[in-house]
Amino acid sequence: MSLHFVVEGDQQVDLPEGAKADQLLEYAGKIQKKVIGIQLDGKIYDMHTPLHGGGEVNYIVKDNSPEALHLLRHTAAHVMAQAVMRIFKDVEFAIGPTIEDGFYYDFDLEHTLTPDDFDAIEAEMKNIIKENYHLERMETDQDGAEEIFGQQRAEFKRELLRDLNDQVVSFYSQDDFTDMCRGPHLPSTGYIGAFKLLSVAGAYWRGNEVNPMLQRIYGTAFFDKKDLKAYLLQLEEAKKRDHKKLGPQLDLFSFQPEGPGFPFWHNGGSVLFNNILEYMREKLHDRDYEEIRTPIILNEQLWHESGHWEHYKENMYFTDIDESEFAVKPMNCPGGTRVYKNGYYSYRDLPIRMAEFGLVHRHEKSGVLSGLFRVRSFTQDDAHHYCTPDQAIKEVIDCLELLKEVYNDFGFTNYTFELSTRPEKSIGTDEQWAHGEKVLREALAELELPYQLNPGDGAFYGPKIDVHIQDAIKRVWQCGTIQIDFSMPERFDLTYVDSNSEKQRPVMLHRAIFGSLERFIGIAIEHYAGKFPSWLAPTQVVVIPISTERFGDYAESVRRDLKRLGIRVKTDMRNESLNKRIRDHQKLYTPYMLVVGEQEVEAGTVNVRRRDGVRVPEALPVEQFCSELLEEIADRSLNLTIGTV
RNA sequence: GCCAUCGUAGCUCAGUCGGUAGAGCGCGUCCUUGGUAAGGACGAGGUCACCGGUUCAAUCCCGGUCGAUGGCUCCA
Numbered sequence: 073m074s075l076h077f078v079v080e081g082d083q084q085v086d087l088p089e090g091a092k093a094d095q096l097l098e099y100a101g102k103i104q105k106k107v108i109g110i111q112l113d114g115k116i117y118d119m120h121t122p123l124h125g126g127g128e129v130n131y132i133v134k135d136n137s138p139e140a141l142h143l144l145r146h147t148a149a150h151v152m153a154q155a156v157m158r159i160f161k162d163v164e165f166a167i168g169p170t171i172e173d174g175f176y177y178d179f180d181l182e183h184t185l186t187p188d189d190f191d192a193i194e195a196e197m198k199n200i201i202k203e204n205y206h207l208e209r210m211e212t213d214q215d216g217a218e219e220i221f222g223q224q225r226a227e228f229k230r231e232l233l234r235d236l237n238d239q240v241v242s243f244y245s246q247d248d249f250t251d252m253c254r255g256p257h258l259p260s261t262g263y264i265g266a267f268k269l270l271s272v273a274g275a276y277w278r279g280n281e282v283n284p285m286l287q288r289i290y291g292t293a294f295f296d297k298k299d300l301k302a303y304l305l306q307l308e309e310a311k312k313r314d315h316k317k318l319g320p321q322l323d324l325f326s327f328q329p330e331g332p333g334f335p336f337w338h339n340g341g342s343v344l345f346n347n348i349l350e351y352m353r354e355k356l357h358d359r360d361y362e363e364i365r366t367p368i369i370l371n372e373q374l375w376h377e378s379g380h381w382e383h384y385k386e387n388m389y390f391t392d393i394d395e396s397e398f399a400v401k402p403m404n405c406p407g408g409t410r411v412y413k414n415g416y417y418s419y420r421d422l423p424i425r426m427a428e429f430g431l432v433h434r435h436e437k438s439g440v441l442s443g444l445f446r447v448r449s450f451t452q453d454d455a456h457h458y459c460t461p462d463q464a465i466k467e468v469i470d471c472l473e474l475l476k477e478v479y480n481d482f483g484f485t486n487y488t489f490e491l492s493t494r495p496e497k498s499i500g501t502d503e504q505w506a507h508g509e510k511v512l513r514e515a516l517a518e519l520e521l522p523y524q525l526n527p528g529d530g531a532f533y534g535p536k537i538d539v540h541i542q543d544a545i546k547r548v549w550q551c552g553t554i555q556i557d558f559s560m561p562e563r564f565d566l567t568y569v570d571s572n573s574e575k576q577r578p579v580m581l582h583r584a585i586f587g588s589l590e591r592f593i594g595i596a597i598e599h600y601a602g603k604f605p606s607w608l609a610p611t612q613v614v615v616i617p618i619s620t621e622r623f624g625d626y627a628e629s630v631r632r633d634l635k636r637l638g639i640r641v642k643t644d645m646r647n648e649s650l651n652k653r654i655r656d657h658q659k660l661y662t663p664y665m666l667v668v669g670e671q672e673v674e675a676g677t678v679n680v681r682r683r684d685g686v687r688v689p690e691a692l693p694v695e696q697f698c699s700e701l702l703e704e705i706a707d708r709s710l711n712l713t714i715g716t717v
Numbered sequence: 718g719c720c721a722u723c724g725u726a727g728c729u730c731a732g733u734c735g736g737u738a739g740a741g742c743g744c745g746u747c748c749u750u751g752g753u754a755a756g757g758a759c760g761a762g763g764u765c766a767c768c769g770g771u772u773c774a775a776u777c778c779c780g781g782u783c784g785a786u787g788g789c790u791c792c793a
Contacts, residue, residue, distance in 0.1 A: 176788095184720090184721075185721080186721070186722070187721095187722080270787095271721095271787055271788070272720090272721065272722085272787085272788085273720070273721070273787060273788030273789070274719065274720025274721060274788065274789060275720080275788065275789045275790095276719075276720090276789055276790065279789070279790065280789095280790075281718075281719065281789075281790050281791090285719060285720050285789075286720090286789095287720075287721080288720090288788070288789080290787090290788080316785095316786090320728090321728090327784090327785085328784095329766085329783070329784050329785095332783090332784065332785090387791095387792090432793095434792085434793090436791080436792075437718045437719090437790085437791070438718070438784090439718060439719070439720090439788090439789085439790085439791095440718090440789095440790085440791065440792075441785090442786090445793090446792075446793080447793090450793070452793075549793095550792095550793075551793080553793085584793080586793090587793045588793045590793090591793055592793090616753090617750095618750080618751065618752055618753095619750040619751065620750070621750055622750070623750095647747095647749085647750085648751090648755090648756085649749090649750090649751055649755080649756055650750090650751055650752065650753065651751080651752095651753070651754060651755065651756090652751095652754085652755050652756080653753095653754095654753050654754055655753095655754035655755055656754085656755085657754095658754055659754085665753080667752065667753060669751095669752060670752090671752090679752080679753085681753060685753095685754090687753070
């Protein structure tokens with residue numbers, strides 16, 4: 073039997089069964105030397121793997137395609153493992169896959185690895201690359217694999233082997249290093265052009281905390297040195313945007329030892345927080361929401377009723393009041409339903425959209441805390457829609473539209489939707505779930521929003537849509553969520569009366585757009601790299617007199633004028649040179665600096681310098697500057713507009 | 718919670734192979750009043766995270782606690 077291939081769309085090639093991709097090399101023409109593997113009907117094969125079916129063939133060449141980098145980094149992981157083996161003899165290997173931007177390998181090793189070991193490991197890796205070992209692939213079965221393991225310590229590999237059942241087991245070797253591995257790999261180690269080890273970390277075997285902890289080394293690799301350099305530079309850039317750094321630097325917030333995971337908002341951060349709240353309240357007003365506020369501490373009984381005590385106790389804080397037990401709320405919904413239950417509703421009253429900026433507390437394990445991204449107390453921009461089953465689609469559509477609008481207003485123009493359906497462990501009837509999933513699906517279809525399906529990933533109480541936004545440096549964050557809840561209306565016996573005066577269950581929709589205000593602000597800090605649009609900037613304007621002695625009074629009067637109009641403005645009267653004061657405010661990313669000297673005092677103008685270095689050529693009358701800035705702020709413009717032609 | 722690393726002035730970091738510490742920035746005072754990214758001089762600031770152990774002597778060595786960072790697990 074022979075295999076038939078269509079190479080790069082035109083060449084027809086026949087090869088015997090079990091042929092390898094390297095036999096297709098001669099048809100590659102001038103890229104032949106760059107070929108490191110093939111895609112056969114979209115699946116990646118290296119040069120070492122016997123092929124058992126024909127199909128469409130495309131060459132994978134040494135470039136930065138995901139397929140090429142996958143081959144490269146997988147082999148880089150093996151090279152690293154071999155280097156570790158050469159240096160520390162008593163090592164046992166677990167797994168070493170590629171990841172988004174690189175690779176890792178997990179080891180069980182007596183010696184505790186630290187970054188200080190990297191030099192030695194990298195040096196050994198360089199040797200292995202230079203020695204340019206060919207990779208050999210060997211296929212066998214369970215017994216054959218056992219034979220290869222022989223007397224080696226290979227408990228992890230043996231465990232993986234058992235899960236392979238009767239499939240073919242493959243091993244890859246280079247020099248004296250052999251690893252049970254599915255592949256694919258580079259033709260030889262010499263193809264690795266540039267690599268770097270990045271960090272060490274503990275990692276549970278198979279990601280399960282009951283399993284032993286292994287030592288993991290993360291690294292990355294490229295074909296070309298300059299690509300590695302660019303990547304490392306990008307890491308540096310991301311570091312500069314780190315909100316954990318920028319936050320204290322720009323005096324936005326801090327964490328104190330007395331409150332691990334509980335953010336302290338300084339004035340600057342409060343300005344961000346309050347502006348975002350104000351913005352959101354406008355949106356809520358436009359869309360006919362009501363706003364409620366419910367207590368932070370409520371009787372524990374409520375949490376038994378809601379099911380949180382049963383499912384979420386580990387993450388809750390408890391306290392006593394007058395010998396009764398109370399809990400600090402980890403979610404707003406149970407409290408919110410009290411407000412609903414306090415009324416009596418007819419179908420004519422629905423839908424009811426109840427928003428709440430609720431401060432919730434959740435006990436998070438100490439090791440997971442991370443700046444504003446993961447905290448123990450945060451404010452959800454929560455809302456609950458109570459509606460009839462027929463109204464549900466419209467409500468979901470409305471939420472989706474609002475989500476899009478809000479993200480766009482902040483400059484997050486790339487977002488993706490995920491639809492999660494019924495998990496195995498769940499409550500509610502089949503009809504409820506079918507209806508719920510249909511509602512979400514149809515709402516997405518109505519707005520022509522593409523989405524990814526996550527079967528079985530819904531909450532136990534209902535299906536949901538999750539929304540991910542992409543920031544300025546292409547990182548993705550989960551923020552928004554729209555969930556249908558079959559649990560609460562039942563548990564709390566929520567009702568409305570229909571046109572026949574009969575009691576009915578409302579559909580309850582649960583939605584958040586920012587998710588957590590704290591986290592969203594963290595994301596925004598990194599997205600803007602601290603350079604907030606003027607409507608958000610803690611200080612919008614700073615007035616700098618050229619000479620504090622001669623023009624300080626004028627600067628102060630300009631400040632008062634702006635302040636009266638609601639502009640967040642400061643003067644810099646420090647006894648420092650003009651250059652020095654400009655530099656300092658530049659570093660604080662203050663949107664506008666107004667430099668005033670003799671000419672400005674005489675003409676009643678201000679000389680405008682923007683933080684992006686643009687200098688408005690003509691000094692502007694104070695009133696003109698104010699009206700232009702107020703317009704920019706009112707528009708919530710993402711860009712600085714004054715001085716832009 | 719687990720693994721690893723770290724904790725020295727408000728900030729960024731040196732340093733001490735055990736004899737109680739230093740720089741730059743910032744801050745204060747003075748000189749300088751400067752036209753668009755660091756003018757100059759002087760000065761004040763630290764129980765070297767906290768608790769315990771070893772030692773004649775601990776910021777340094779050892780143990781513990783707390784906090785931070787990078788991961789794992791979990792999650793907004």
